[in-house]
Structures are given as structure tokens and as C-alpha cells.
Amino acid sequence: MAIDIKICGLKTEEAVAAALEGGASHVGFIFFEKSPRNVDAERAARLRQAARGRAQAVAVSVDASDAMLEHIVGTMQPDMLQLHGRESPERVAELRTRFGLPVMKAFSVREASDLDALAAYRGIADRFLLDAKPPAGATLPGGNGITFDWRLLASLDGQVDYMLSGGLNAANIGAALRLARPRGIDVSSGVESAPGTKDPDKIRAFFAAVRAAQTAGVT
Numbered sequence: 378m379a380i381d382i383k384i385c386g387l388k389t390e391e392a393v394a395a396a397l398e399g400g401a402s403h404v405g406f407i408f409f410e411k412s413p414r415n416v417d418a419e420r421a422a423r424l425r426q427a428a429r430g431r432a433q434a435v436a437v438s439v440d441a442s443d444a445m446l447e448h449i450v451g452t453m454q455p456d457m458l459q460l461h462g463r464e465s466p467e468r469v470a471e472l473r474t475r476f477g478l479p480v481m482k483a484f485s486v487r488e489a490s491d492l493d494a495l496a497a498y499r500g501i502a503d504r505f506l507l508d509a510k511p512p513a514g515a516t517l518p519g520g521n522g523i524t525f526d527w528r529l530l531a532s533l534d535g536q537v538d539y540m541l542s543g544g545l546n547a548a549n550i551g552a553a554l555r556l557a558r559p560r561g562i563d564v565s566s567g568v569e570s571a572p573g574t575k576d577p578d579k580i581r582a583f584f585a586a587v588r589a590a591q592t593a594g595v596t
């Protein structure tokens with residue numbers, strides 16, 4: 378089965394090129410000042426050009442204001458919004474309508490009960506992103522390079538369209554795909570040489586590991 382692959386937190390043309398050459402279906406840009414991956418809308422607008430017609434450009438925000446989202450959408454023209462904060466179902470619905478863009482809502486997962494939160498967003502969010510719960514005191518709601526117990530996802534109904542994220546890398550993606558059956562995967566710090574610095578070799582290694590898992594019949 379084809380699987381969507383999102384490379385997130387891109388800041389340079391070189392990194393975008395490595396993601397596209399590898400066959401990324403989605404490229405993600407972070408709009409969160411505390412993140413080492415933060416970009417401004419003007420830079421994201423330049424970087425996303427190479428993805429036009431090749432991959433969906435995703436704007437990642439965290440409880441962003443209307444004004445901030447207006448600026449991001451107007452300047453960068455993303456194909457999708459990723460909401461990585463505490464946005465309510467009403468807020469997701471409102472933003473989806475206002476911008477006419479599909480929305481991927483992120484959830485943080487540590488234990489089975491964390492998946493209960495998805496129910497209120499079914500039929501509202503276009504897609505879910507399941508990320509690991511950040512450690513206590515973390516400044517970032519995502520991009521922490523932490524995995525969660527992928528076996529928890531076995532309980533999800535097969536209709537749930539989710540991207541798996543949180544601490545994925547070339548070394549563990551094969552195991553993740555054996556245990557979870559996501560329709561998409563999302564990686565950020567696992568393809569970096571330092572926080573916020575994407576490593577094209579690691580991006581290539583990640584794609585190679587996904588292809589190896591697919592050849593082995595895992596997906």
C-alpha cells in the first residue's frame with residue numbers, strides 16, 4: 378500500500394529538494410517561534426514553490442491567532458493546515474471553513490485513553506496526526522524526537538486516517554510500520570544533524586528504510 382510521507386520542519390532549499398527527491402507526499406513548515414524549525418511566512422512561501430505539483434505544503438501552527446493564520450495562508454498559500462495545539466473541534470471546523478483548506482489535527486499520545494480525544498474531531502478534521510506526548514516542561518508540543526507505544530494504535534478503527542509521528546527515524550520506521558498501520562508517516566528531528574538542521578543524508582536514509590519495509594511487505 379502506498380503510504381504518505383511527510384518531512385516536517387524544513388528551512389532550506391537543500392532540505393526541501395532532498396524531501397522531494399525522496400518522494401515526499403507532504404512537506405511541512407513550522408510556524409512556532411520557540412521552535413528551532415520556525416520559519417516566517419515569506420521564507421515558507423519561497424521554499425514551498427519547489428513542491429508545487431509534487432507534494433502538499435503543510436503549514437504547522439500551535440493555537441495560532443486568526444491574524445497569524447491569515448498572514449500564513451495569504452503569504453505561503455499552503456495546501457493543508459496542521460493544528461498542533463489545543464484547538465477545539467469548533468476551532469478546527471471554523472478554520473477549515475474560513476480558509477477552505479483541509480486540516481490535520483495533531484494529538485499527543487502516551488496511553489490508550491489519549492486516543493479517546495479523536496472522537497470529537499471525527500467528521501471535522503480531515504486527517505489526524507498522532508504524535509508522542511511531550512515530556513514535562515518541554516517547550517515544544519511536537520518535534521521532540523520521542524516515540525510512543527505504537528501497539529496502542531491497534532485498537533483504532535481502520536477507517537481512521539492518521540499520520541504516525543513522534544521520534545521516527547531510519548532505524549525505527551520499519552518496526553513502527555509493522556506495529557501500526559498508518560496511512561501516512563511524519564518525521565522531523567529524526568532526519569536532522571542538530572535541532573533545526575535537516576540532514577539530506579538522513580532524509581535519504583529515511584526514505585530508503587521506508588522502501589525497504591515496503592519491499593519486505595510490511596505496508
Ligand SMILES: O=C(O)c1ccccc1N[C@@H]1O[C@H](COP(=O)(O)O)[C@@H](O)[C@H]1O
Pocket residue numbers: 385386405407409412413414437438439461508517518519520521522523542543544545563564565566567
Ligand atoms: O518540529 C517542531 O519544532 C514542532 C513545533 C511545534 C509543533 C509541531 C512541531 N513538530 C511536529 O512534531 C512532529 C514530530 O516531530 P519529531 O519527528 O518527533 O521530531 C513533526 O513531524 C511535526 O509535525
